[in-house]
Amino acid sequence: MLVTTFVVLVLLLIAFVAWRKRVAERRNRNRPGFELEEAPPTFQVVALGLQGSGKTLLLASMYHRLKSPAGQSYFLKASPDDVLHLNQWFSQMADTSGEAGWPPGTAKGETRHFTFTVKTQIASGVRPRPMFHLKYLEYAGELLTEPQAPGSTVQEGLFDEIRRADALIGIIDGNHIRQHLDGAPQGQVRLEQTLNALVPIMLEAECPVSFVITKWDLLADVHPDERVRLELVQDLLTSNDHFRSLVKIHGSSRVVRLIPVSAVGPGFATVDSTGRVVKVPEGKVHPTRVDVPLSAVVPDLFAQVEGRLDEDARMAFHAEVHRRNQLTPLEAVASLVTFAGRTAGRAMVAAFGPSAAVLTGNAVMSMLLDSMGGGRGEPRGHLDEDLSQAERDHQQFRDARRQVIEDMRRKVAVLEDQLPHSRLS
Amino acid sequence: MDGPSHGGSAWPFLVARGRYRGYRTLLAPDFLLADGDYGVLDDFVKPGTVAEQVQVVPVVTRSGRPLTVVHTTHQVTAADIEQAPRDEFGRPLQLMYGFVCDEGQVGAPDPADLDACRETAIAVYRRFLGDEEGFTVEAGRQFPLRSAATPRTVVERPPPKGTSVASAPSRTGCLIRVAILVLIGVLLYALATQCPPEQKDADPDCVPVHVFELCHPYVDAPPYGNTPG
Numbered sequence: 245m246l247v248t249t250f251v252v253l254v255l256l257l258i259a260f261v262a263w264r265k266r267v268a269e270r271r272n273r274n275r276p277g278f279e280l281e282e283a284p285p286t287f288q289v290v291a292l293g294l295q296g297s298g299k300t301l302l303l304a305s306m307y308h309r310l311k312s313p314a315g316q317s318y319f320l321k322a323s324p325d326d327v328l329h330l331n332q333w334f335s336q337m338a339d340t341s342g343e344a345g346w347p348p349g350t351a352k353g354e355t356r357h358f359t360f361t362v363k364t365q366i367a368s369g370v371r372p373r374p375m376f377h378l379k380y381l382e383y384a385g386e387l388l389t390e391p392q393a394p395g396s397t398v399q400e401g402l403f404d405e406i407r408r409a410d411a412l413i414g415i416i417d418g419n420h421i422r423q424h425l426d427g428a429p430q431g432q433v434r435l436e437q438t439l440n441a442l443v444p445i446m447l448e449a450e451c452p453v454s455f456v457i458t459k460w461d462l463l464a465d466v467h468p469d470e471r472v473r474l475e476l477v478q479d480l481l482t483s484n485d486h487f488r489s490l491v492k493i494h495g496s497s498r499v500v501r502l503i504p505v506s507a508v509g510p511g512f513a514t515v516d517s518t519g520r521v522v523k524v525p526e527g528k529v530h531p532t533r534v535d536v537p538l539s540a541v542v543p544d545l546f547a548q549v550e551g552r553l554d555e556d557a558r559m560a561f562h563a564e565v566h567r568r569n570q571l572t573p574l575e576a577v578a579s580l581v582t583f584a585g586r587t588a589g590r591a592m593v594a595a596f597g598p599s600a601a602v603l604t605g606n607a608v609m610s611m612l613l614d615s616m617g618g619g620r621g622e623p624r625g626h627l628d629e630d631l632s633q634a635e636r637d638h639q640q641f642r643d644a645r646r647q648v649i650e651d652m653r654r655k656v657a658v659l660e661d662q663l664p665h666s667r668l669s
Numbered sequence: 670m671d672g673p674s675h676g677g678s679a680w681p682f683l684v685a686r687g688r689y690r691g692y693r694t695l696l697a698p699d700f701l702l703a704d705g706d707y708g709v710l711d712d713f714v715k716p717g718t719v720a721e722q723v724q725v726v727p728v729v730t731r732s733g734r735p736l737t738v739v740h741t742t743h744q745v746t747a748a749d750i751e752q753a754p755r756d757e758f759g760r761p762l763q764l765m766y767g768f769v770c771d772e773g774q775v776g777a778p779d780p781a782d783l784d785a786c787r788e789t790a791i792a793v794y795r796r797f798l799g800d801e802e803g804f805t806v807e808a809g810r811q812f813p814l815r816s817a818a819t820p821r822t823v824v825e826r827p828p829p830k831g832t833s834v835a836s837a838p839s840r841t842g843c844l845i846r847v848a849i850l851v852l853i854g855v856l857l858y859a860l861a862t863q864c865p866p867e868q869k870d871a872d873p874d875c876v877p878v879h880v881f882e883l884c885h886p887y888v889d890a891p892p893y894g895n896t897p898g
Contacts, residue, residue, distance in 0.1 A: 386691020
């Protein structure tokens with residue numbers, strides 16, 4: 245009897261264990277197992293700009309420029325609903341026929357995120373792979389300057405987003421600069437308003453900040469040489485005490501940029517006798533540098549993180565960068581986990597500040613370390629033939645991601661080369 | 670189920686931007702003004718993707734009051750305001766107007782209700798354009814609703830973003846677990862009260878022993894006798 249009982253107990257135990265295993269398997273069916281593949285991290289971008297400063301058109305034009313991999317290795321993919329909105333804005337902006345005007349301003353109720361997936365082709369015949377996401381907030385500019393109506397919560401939501409941002413882009417209306425340079429009091433007042441709204445927010449930011457001058461085409465006749473033109477604008481902006489102190493404070497630990505852009509390009513629009521910006525009949529859209537502000541986000545964030553490390557952490561960081569290139573992809577994953585637990589790894593995470601991207605796992609750290617590596621040309625400590633197919637795929641993925649970051653850096657470098665005054669710090 | 674009913678009431682509202690000032694509520698139901706809750710219109714009213722598209726939006730104010738907001742978008746014409754319908758940046762002006770109903774849901778809004786609201790909205794908008802800086806929100810007066818309204822059904826709020834609800838175990842799973850535990854319990858009890866056959870044969874008055882004692886490794890050892898240190 246005792247033996248029978250024991251056997252029944254063992255059988256029950258086996259049945260119970262088998263049942264638990266089956267339940268666990270069912271739960272894990274949709275979860276990724278141990279894979280080399282890294283989940284693409286998300287970086288949040290907030291463009292700070294007053295109403296009418298050109299945020300929406302910059303967004304639409306930027307997407308239009310980056311929706312295909314023309315001129316760079318990457319492109320942006322958005323949801324069908326987002327694409328619908330972006331295309332609608334761009335089409336209306338580009339339309340010079342009849343009564344087609346500019347798109348109407350963004351209402352407070354239209355506050356929303358546009359999530360762009362940065363994709364790249366890893367190998368021929370293979371579908372483009374997502375590298376990371378850029379989440380861009382679109383909102384009504386008056387939320388930055390006008391008091392919130394009783395019972396509204398949208399303004400609080402905006403400031404929460406600003407606090408969590410991985411990059412802040414301050415939008416300055418080029419038309420107001422133009423008016424100011426022309427000696428119109430209205431231009432001075434509006435520029436003051438803009439800086440009064442932007443500078444206090446940006447002063448508190450821990451993430452990289454840059455300034456974008458929209459409607460750059462309207463300043464074309466300020467000076468024929470674009471370098472001189474930007475220098476004049478920089479002088480004007482730095483004549484503002486608040487702006488100057490912001491650049492001084494942030495410039496000590498990070499890059500502060502001044503990026504002139506035009507969503508429509510030269511010759512498309514002009515200012516009429518009433519001071520309104522109107523389209524030129526038969527004008528053609530040729531956006532200028534609209535891709536640079538978004539392309540600078542990740543490289544600037546990474547540069548800022550590296551700049552915040554102390555000497556020891558920086559040395560450990562560079563040693564890890566070098567080591568990763570000598571390791572097989574599988575070994576690199578294990579090495580990353582070890583590095584993340586060390587003092588240098590923890591210092592690196594802390595250097596990201598309140599960024600939400602770094603909390604999503606080791607993908608951002610892997611991305612940062614790889615982006616500092618030598619790329620395809622650097623000799624590796626292993627032969628591709630020795631790798632499994634999964635490891636080779638992952639190696640290709642990392643190479644492609646490094647190339648994307650490299651292309652983004654190149655865009656910024658070209659800007660700095662063309663317009664040295666685009667670097668404020 | 671209650672069918673649609675007429676005879677309810679509603680309040681007109683208007684959300685719009687001026688030539689210089691940004692989007693804001695210009696006309697709001699008097700009760701929302703009194704409650705300091707009219708900002709809910711700023712948050713939820715947005716232009717339709719198609720011109721004159723009618724939207725019916727159930728909303729809850731910050732103080733928890735459920736409302737139905739029916740609205741549409743009207744592109745301002747020169748005839749509406751007797752001047753160029755553009756803001757200082759050259760962008761078109763648009764009115765997001767409609768009515769707020771606090772008694773039930775509006776399934777198919779009657780165009781006559783929206784027509785009446787548009788007339789009111791344009792009149793308010795003209796006053797706003799006349800003095801954008803000094804303008805204060807006007808109180809919309811209650812009017813009899815022609816649109817059919819049905820009693821509001823309670824809609825559960827979705828859980829906040831970023832949270833997930835753990836899946837509850839199925840009823841079958843629970844029953845299996847309980848059955849296994851009961852069976853194990855019964856068997857353990859049976860085991861505990863069962864005498865080894867050889868002992869039973871030797872002593873018919875065999876006293877059941879405790880499972881713990883059967884299994885305890887130190888059952889024959891003196892207490893703490895073999896413990897290290």
